[in-house]
Structure formats: structure tokens, C-alpha cells
Amino acid sequence: MCLLAALSVSALAGYAHAETGHDLWLRYVPVEDSALRASYRRSVSSVVIQRDSPTGRAIVAELRRGLLGLLGTSPPVSQRIASDGAVLIGTPANSPVIAGLGWAKPLARAGDEGFLIRSTTVGKHAVTVIASQSDRGTLYGVFHLLRLVQTGKPLAPLAVEERPRLALRLLDHWDNLDGTIERGYAGPSLWNWAELPGRVDPRIEDYARANASIGINGAVLNNVNANAQSLTSSYLDKTAALAQVLRPYGIRVYLSANFNAPRALGGLPTADPLDPAVARWWRDKATEIYRLIPDFGGFLVKANSEGQPGPQDYGRTHADGANVLADAVAPHGGIVMWRAFVYSAEVDVDRVKRAYLEFVPLDGRFRDNVMVQVKNGPLDFQPREPFSPLFGEMPRTPLMAELQITQEYLGQATHLVYLAPMWKELLDADTYVAGPGSTVAKVLDGSLHGYRRTGIAGVANTGRDVNWTGHDFGQANWYAYGRLAWNPDLSATGIADEWIGMTWGHAPDVTSTIRSMMLGSRETYVDYTMPLGLHHLIGGDHYAPMPENADPRRADWSAIYYHRADAWGIGFDRTIRGSNAVGQYRSPLRERWNDPATCPETLLLWFHRLPWDYRLASGVTLWDALVRHYTKGADGARLMEFRWTTLRGKVDDERYEAVLGKLRQQAADAAAWRNKTLRYFQQFSQRPLPGQLPKD
Numbered sequence: 194m195c196l197l198a199a200l201s202v203s204a205l206a207g208y209a210h211a212e213t214g215h216d217l218w219l220r221y222v223p224v225e226d227s228a229l230r231a232s233y234r235r236s237v238s239s240v241v242i243q244r245d246s247p248t249g250r251a252i253v254a255e256l257r258r259g260l261l262g263l264l265g266t267s268p269p270v271s272q273r274i275a276s277d278g279a280v281l282i283g284t285p286a287n288s289p290v291i292a293g294l295g296w297a298k299p300l301a302r303a304g305d306e307g308f309l310i311r312s313t314t315v316g317k318h319a320v321t322v323i324a325s326q327s328d329r330g331t332l333y334g335v336f337h338l339l340r341l342v343q344t345g346k347p348l349a350p351l352a353v354e355e356r357p358r359l360a361l362r363l364l365d366h367w368d369n370l371d372g373t374i375e376r377g378y379a380g381p382s383l384w385n386w387a388e389l390p391g392r393v394d395p396r397i398e399d400y401a402r403a404n405a406s407i408g409i410n411g412a413v414l415n416n417v418n419a420n421a422q423s424l425t426s427s428y429l430d431k432t433a434a435l436a437q438v439l440r441p442y443g444i445r446v447y448l449s450a451n452f453n454a455p456r457a458l459g460g461l462p463t464a465d466p467l468d469p470a471v472a473r474w475w476r477d478k479a480t481e482i483y484r485l486i487p488d489f490g491g492f493l494v495k496a497n498s499e500g501q502p503g504p505q506d507y508g509r510t511h512a513d514g515a516n517v518l519a520d521a522v523a524p525h526g527g528i529v530m531w532r533a534f535v536y537s538a539e540v541d542v543d544r545v546k547r548a549y550l551e552f553v554p555l556d557g558r559f560r561d562n563v564m565v566q567v568k569n570g571p572l573d574f575q576p577r578e579p580f581s582p583l584f585g586e587m588p589r590t591p592l593m594a595e596l597q598i599t600q601e602y603l604g605q606a607t608h609l610v611y612l613a614p615m616w617k618e619l620l621d622a623d624t625y626v627a628g629p630g631s632t633v634a635k636v637l638d639g640s641l642h643g644y645r646r647t648g649i650a651g652v653a654n655t656g657r658d659v660n661w662t663g664h665d666f667g668q669a670n671w672y673a674y675g676r677l678a679w680n681p682d683l684s685a686t687g688i689a690d691e692w693i694g695m696t697w698g699h700a701p702d703v704t705s706t707i708r709s710m711m712l713g714s715r716e717t718y719v720d721y722t723m724p725l726g727l728h729h730l731i732g733g734d735h736y737a738p739m740p741e742n743a744d745p746r747r748a749d750w751s752a753i754y755y756h757r758a759d760a761w762g763i764g765f766d767r768t769i770r771g772s773n774a775v776g777q778y779r780s781p782l783r784e785r786w787n788d789p790a791t792c793p794e795t796l797l798l799w800f801h802r803l804p805w806d807y808r809l810a811s812g813v814t815l816w817d818a819l820v821r822h823y824t825k826g827a828d829g830a831r832l833m834e835f836r837w838t839t840l841r842g843k844v845d846d847e848r849y850e851a852v853l854g855k856l857r858q859q860a861a862d863a864a865a866w867r868n869k870t871l872r873y874f875q876q877f878s879q880r881p882l883p884g885q886l887p888k889d
């Protein structure tokens with residue numbers, strides 16, 4: 194009876210408001226353990242901060258909201274330390290107490306955006322100090338402190354020293370000016386261009402809070418397939434209004450630029466980057482932008498890719514194109530992010546080799562304020578690809594990684610796929626460019642080549658859906674992206690645990706069930722779609738596998754170009770005897786991947802074309818292995834649905850039901866995709882199908 198009463202009180206406390214998912218991981222529900230709550234209250238009994246800046250005000254508002262929700266009381270905010278349990282927040286510049294602590298060295302180490310959180314004494318009082326060299330750093334520190342409370346960690350003694358490993362941690366929004374989002378699955382764009390600049394949706398501030406809480410410090414507002422109109426004066430006014438709301442949260446805005454803008458908007462006869470009138474147009478445009486948005490981040494450009502205009506239209510190189518924009522923004526401190534997602538207008542023998550061929554020869558020819566932005570894999574955001582061979586091969590050009598948070602090829606907003614394990618595979622991959630241990634993370638954070646600029650971009654999965662991401666578990670990918678951008682060494686499990694605690698609560702069975710669902714989900718997805726290194730078995734809207742797809746427009750938009758199944762076997766020969774894409778990787782990868790006996794099975798059919806009866810290390814034939822993977826994947830999706838049903842009544846009903854509906858669809862899709870893909874390949878293999886595949 195007593196237990197029941199306690200349970201219902203805590204349930205009521207936890208779910209006092211409807212759980213729409215809108216609050217993301219910032220739900221700030223009451224700490225249930227009363228002893229812990231009391232100790233938190235003692236550790237945060239007052240807040241001491243100068244709040245005369247927009248960021249200072251944002252900090253106070255967040256602390257009030259957070260602590261009121263978590264602890265049921267919001268501590269007083271004052272200008273001086275009067276008792277034990279004060280939390281002092283500030284910079285050496287705005288707090289004489291912090292300036293007097295003698296922390297200059299660790300603060301310098303933490304850099305502009307890093308922070309220290311330390312338990313110490315000031316005068317006679319035991320206090321917690323959140324210190325940074327900048328307001329932004331203190332904001333990140335405050336979110337860190339709130340996360341400690343949200344995840345049930347002790348607040349004393351604290352000795353936290355954090356600094357972001359990557360300087361630019363951006364979200365790329367593929368949002369169009371008409372409110373649609375390319376590859377967006379969570380409703381229309383958050384930017385309501387029609388209402389701007391007059392009215393800024395209050396939701397934008399919540400977007401900013403969510404990003405700041407995970408350290409994201411920039412947003413590219415518009416689609417890489419850019420409409421030149423976004424650079425017109427009237428759209429720049431709208432962008433400036435958004436920038437105004439994002440600024441206190443440390444978020445800069447960037448825009449995708451259409452390379453043809455000097456013609457489309459400026460009426461020039463050419464957009465040739467070496468034409469002085471074109472250079473002048475970009476310079477004037479930059480001046481106009483920085484007048485409105487002094488901290489504008491810069492431009493992102495997709496050029497000579499999938500029909501977009503670019504310097505090659507004028508016989509110039511990517512470097513010529515990037516440099517003209519870079520020169521325009523350089524006097525204002527801006528940068529250019531030039532995308533390396535290119536493939537030939539003529540269909541290549543092997544499309545995945547193209548970016549390397551076009552970009553590596555240009556290393557060293559870009560201006561200092563240009564970064565080349567490279568997708569994780571050499572093809573296009575597939576469920577599994579090897580890392581792009583560009584990573585590490587441009588030591589004189591800072592490279593950013595581009596990840597895709599929106600699950601274009603990974604079940605969109607319908608399938609639960611936790612992407613952190615996939616991103617870790619990239620970040621931890623050893624490129625060997627400077628010997629063993631040359632991981633992609635070390636390329637990106639500048640430690641390998643001494644890049645002065647570092648960064649990462651994630652294609653956002655946000656939209657105007659109440660829960661932001663369509664699927665409640667899509668939020669985990671937004672969260673994980675931010676956390677990995679801050680520190681690529683964090684583990685997928687650790688990040689999942691943080692997110693689960695803040696988003697679903699701390700009951701041990703809830704945590705362990707959701708954790709195991711999340712951690713296995715990516716491999717499950719690979720299994721029921723594209724196992725053993727298969728890729729691009731897709732067409733249409735990129736949701737369901739379409740292994741039969743033979744796109745009449747371009748061979749390399751087809752599935753058959755990639756899987757090459759016939760009566761003999763399956764796979765793409767990228768060995769030295771084939772397309773030699775393997776030759777774009779360093780030793781020992783190239784030798785290891787060139788030989789099917791040493792190539793990891795996860796990449797087997799990426800690099801090899803093999804007969805159906807080829808025997809894997811386990812002794813199983815390739816055909817049987819394919820059957821096993823597809824079967825395991827479909828079973829895994831069913832198991833996820835089952836596991837979730839064990840949480841009925843343990844999480845709130847609203848989100849429980851919403852997720853259950855999606856998991857049912859996922860399990861049904863996975864079974865149908867297994868059936869469809871195996872039947873398709875069986876026409877070629879003529880080997881037996883497992884048991885009876887049910888009709889779809």
C-alpha cells in the first residue's frame with residue numbers, strides 16, 4: 194500500500210504535465226529521491242551572477258526553470274555570496290571573486306568556450322563556482338550542472354574541466370524558403386519566413402536552449418540546394434531577426450549560398466569567380482550581411498554537385514570558387530564551408546572515387562578561412578560505409594565532417610535507429626595517414642595536422658512537429674550529435690545513458706531496456722536493409738529498399754549499379770583489379786580491404802564482388818550469410834517492439850503509445866524488407882530461401 198502510494202506520488206510528480214516530447218531532454222522533472230533532492234537544495238541554495246548581459250539573463254532563466262522543476266524551489270539570485278551552497282557563475286572580467294581565485298591557467302586551458310566547475314570555499318563559505326573566460330562558457334557550464342542534477346550525479350565535490358574539442362559544432366538545416374525541408378520528416382521548417390522579421394516564433398528560443406545545452410554553436414539556416422533569394426535584403430532582415438534570438442545562446446547563423454547569386458541577384462552576366470565584378474559583388478554582399486549580423490558565421494556552398502552551379506561552369510576549380518567567397522567574408526571574420534559531396538555529371542565507373550579525385554589535388558590552394566566539408570562516407574549517408582578517404586588526405590586544408598542526423602536512408606522519422614554507434618565508427622576509424630592511431634577524430638580536432646580551424650556539421654532532423662523530430666527517439670540523435678561534436682571520445686553508451694535519464698527517467702529497468710534497444714538498433718537496421726557492405730539498395734523517397742531500382746536518369750542513382758547481382762554473385766569490385774577505390778586508402782587498410790579474407794565482413798560487398806557460394810570465415814556461404822543477416826534484422830526489429838511493451842505503465846502513456854506505433858511499423862517494414870530483398874536476390878542466386886517467407 195505504502196509502496197503503491199509512493200509510486201503514484203512520484204508518477205504524478207514526474208508526469209504532472211502532458212509529455213508531448215516538446216521539452217526534449219530538458220524536462221526538468223522533480224528529483225524523486227528525497228535525500229538526493231535535499232542535498233541538491235543545500236548545494237544550490239543561492240545563485241550569484243551578474244546578469245546584465247543577454248547571456249546572463251538566459252542563464253538565470255534556465256536555472257530558475259531547471260531548479261524549480263528539479264528541486265521544487267528556485268534559489269534566490271544575488272550579487273554576493275552570503276551563505277554556504279552558493280553557486281557563483283561568471284568570468285574573470287565580470288566577477289572580481291573569480292578573478293581573484295588564481296584560476297587563470299586552467300581557464301586559459303579551457304579556452305573561450307570551455308568552463309570549470311569546482312567546489313571550493315570563498316571567504317568562509319562552501320560554494321560551487323562555474324567559471325569561464327566567456328559568457329558562452331558559463332552558459333555551457335550551467336547546462337552541465339543541470340545535467341548532473343538531471344542524471345542524479347553528486348554536486349560535491351566537483352572538479353570539472355571541460356573544453357570542446359571542435360571549434361565549430363553546427364547544425365545544417367536543409368530548409369527551403371517555402372517552409373518545406375529537404376529530407377525533413379518532422380513537419381515544416383522551424384523558420385517561419387513569412388512572419389519574419391516582425392514576429393519570431395517563441396519556439397526558436399527553445400531551439401536555442403536545446404542546442405546550447407549540448408554545445409551546438411552554429412546553425413546554417415537554409416538548404417544546401419540554395420535558393421539565391423536567401424541572400425536578398427529582405428531575407429537577410431529575416432535572418433538577422435533569428436540571429437538576434439540565437440545570439441545569447443552562443444549560436445551564430447550561417448547561410449548556404451547559391452554560387453550563381455551574382456547573376457541571379459546582381460544581374461551580372463557571369464558568376465565566374467575570377468571575374469573582378471563577381472568578386473566585388475560577393476564583397477558588397479558580405480558587407481551588407483555583416484552590417485545586419487555582425488557575428489554572421491559565413492557561407493556553406495554546394496557547388497558543381499547534383500546540378501548546382503559552381504566554378505567548374507567557368508572552367509575554374511573548387512578552390513577558385515571557395516576563395517572568392519572566402520575573400521569576401523575574411524575582413525569580417527567569416528568562413529566558407531565548401532562541400533566535397535561531388536560526383537561527375539558524366540556517370541563515373543565508380544562514383545565513390547570522385548570527391549578524392551577532385552579535392553586532394555587542391556590541398557593547400559584554399560584560403561585560410563575555407564574549410565572543406567566531407568560527408569562521413571564516400572557515397573551518401575548510407576546505413577554503413579567505410580570512412581571517406583578524404584579524411585586525412587588534405588593536411589593543408591581543414592576538413593569538417595558532415596554527418597546526417599535526419600535519417601534519410603535510415604528509416605526517416607519512422608524507425609528507431611540510434612546513430613551514435615555509427616558516428617563512433619567514423620570518429621574512431623584509423624586512417625593511418627600519419628601512422629597507426631591517426632583517427633578521424635584526430636583529423637577533425639586538428640591534432641593530427643595542426644589545423645587552425647576545426648569543426649563538424651550535422652544535417653538537422655528538426656521540424657515543427659511538437660516533439661521536434663517526429664520520432665521521440667530521433668531526439669537522441671540530435672542530442673548525441675551535439676555531445677560527440679563537443680567530445681568525440683564520449684561513448685555511444687554513455688551518451689545514451691545521459692539522454693535516457695533526462696528523457697525517460699531513472700528506473701533501472703527503463704534505463705536498461707531502452708539502452709539495449711538503442712545500442713542494437715543501428716546494426717539491426719543494417720541487417721534488414723543493407724548488410725555485409727551492401728549499399729544504395731534504394732530509390733524513390735529513400736525509405737524502403739528498392740534493390741530492383743534501375744534509374745533511367747543516371748546509372749549511379751540506381752541500386753543495380755551498386756549491388757551488381759547476377760547468377761554468378763553480388764557486390765562491387767573496388768579492389769585493385771576492380772575500380773581500385775581501395776587504392777584511395779592508406780596501408781595497411783588498402784591491403785586488408787583488398788583481400789576478401791581480411792576485409793571486415795561489414796564491408797565485404799562494398800569492396801568485393803563474390804560468388805554466392807563464397808565461404809565466409811565462419812564457413813557459411815555468402816548467400817546463407819545474407820539470409821541470416823536479413824532474418825536477424827527482422828527479428829531484431831520485432832524484439833525492439835516487444836521490449837518496449839515491457840515498459841507499459843513505466844513511462845508516460847502519451848510517448849509510450851507514440852513510440853509503440855512507430856515500432857510496430859518498423860517491425861512490419863523490417864519483415865517486408867527482408868522478404869522483398871531476399872526474394873529479389875534469390876532470382877539471381879537460385880539458392881533456397883529460409884523456411885517460408887510469408888507473403889507481404
Ligand code: BDP
Binds near residue numbers: 534
Ligand atoms: C543526398 C540527398 C539530397 C541532398 C544531397 C546533398 O538525397 O537531398 O541534396 O544528399 O547532400 O543524400 O547535397
